[in-house]
Amino acid sequence: MANILVVDDEHGIRDLLWEILNDEGHNVELAENAAQARAARLRERPDLVLLDIWMPDTDGVTLLKEWSSTGLLTMPVIMMSGHATIDTAVEATKIGALAFLEKPITLQKLLKAVEQGLARGNLRKPAATASQVPVAASSQEAADTESLVHVVSAPAGPQANQNFVLDKPLREARDEFEKAYFEYHLAQENGSMTRVAEKTGLERTHLYRKLKQLGVDLTRSKRGGN
Structure with missing residues (x-):
């Protein structure tokens, strides 16, 4: 810094x-x-x-x-x-x-x-x-990130969805996936909104609105506890 x-x-x-x-x-x-x-x-x-x-x-x-x-x-x-x-x-x-x-x-x-x-x-x-110092995350955040990695890397079929509850409205299921998706990228990029925007292909203002809408806690994604 x-x-x-x-x-x-x-x-x-x-x-x-x-x-x-x-x-x-x-x-x-x-x-x-x-x-x-x-x-x-x-x-x-x-x-x-x-x-x-x-x-x-x-x-x-x-x-x-x-x-x-x-x-x-x-x-x-x-x-x-x-x-x-x-x-x-x-x-x-x-x-x-x-x-x-x-x-x-x-x-x-x-x-x-x-x-x-x-x-x-x-x-x-x-x-x-x-990049050498992992960002501290709660057990729930860690579980969300692990789940997303598993879903992305799992083979096609029922196992690919085992970490998400599908018996719910599409909007709720999609929001859960998107929240896990953005939390994963925030962790990978050490909380840098600039790099997450580039990685996900979203404009910064759109990304901010999206994260706020999904309830993603940005304070815990900032480097150095910021």
């Missing part, structure tokens, strides 16, 4: 990046301008900074120069912008930025850049660490 500072004046982008990175198991702090970013840098000492270039008070490149000249550029910084030119990106890289992400930022590019940034900072990757 790493401490990541996201600096962007757009509320929607801040919230989206917080949601994705939080799902990946990171501690995320948000800043909407350079003043807040300065305070957060001194207070939290982030392991990685995602820094927007165009901001109302002080632009990201100027803030990057400030950190570099005062010895505060001790963490990897990834620049972000939807309007920056190649010259701006090159300038930021020369100052000390690790990479440049063009908005709208795709999920794959974001996660790859963050992973590379944390590796450059000589930090252990949170995903690798979490």
Whole structure:
């Protein structure tokens, strides 16, 4: 788990990046301008900074120069912008930025850049660490997961359904299967909603609604007890 500072004046982008990175198991702090970013840098000492270039008070490149000249550029910084030119990106890289992400930022590019940034900072990757530590689950959750694995791997025929009660309305039986299905994938992905969405082929918002509807307890799926 790493401490990541996201600096962007757009509320929607801040919230989206917080949601994705939080799902990946990171501690995320948000800043909407350079003043807040300065305070957060001194207070939290982030392991990685995602820094927007165009901001109302002080632009990201100027803030990057400030950190570099005062010895505060001790963490990897990834620049972000939807309007920056190649010259701006090159300038930021020369100052000390690790990479440049063009908005709208795709999920794959974001996660790859963050992973590379944390590796450059000589930090252990949170995903690798979490995968080595099983998420604690109740006996009922464990039973549901075991049942699903058995159903998937069992041969065709009556035995394939032995873990589910079929003498009930179709909707109830389907909900039971879907709940076990999503609990299984949440356990496999250590509670990462991002990876579960990719694995199951659902949009994140649809997935959240589906899990809430099925009564899946997300708090016990979060890594590190979060």
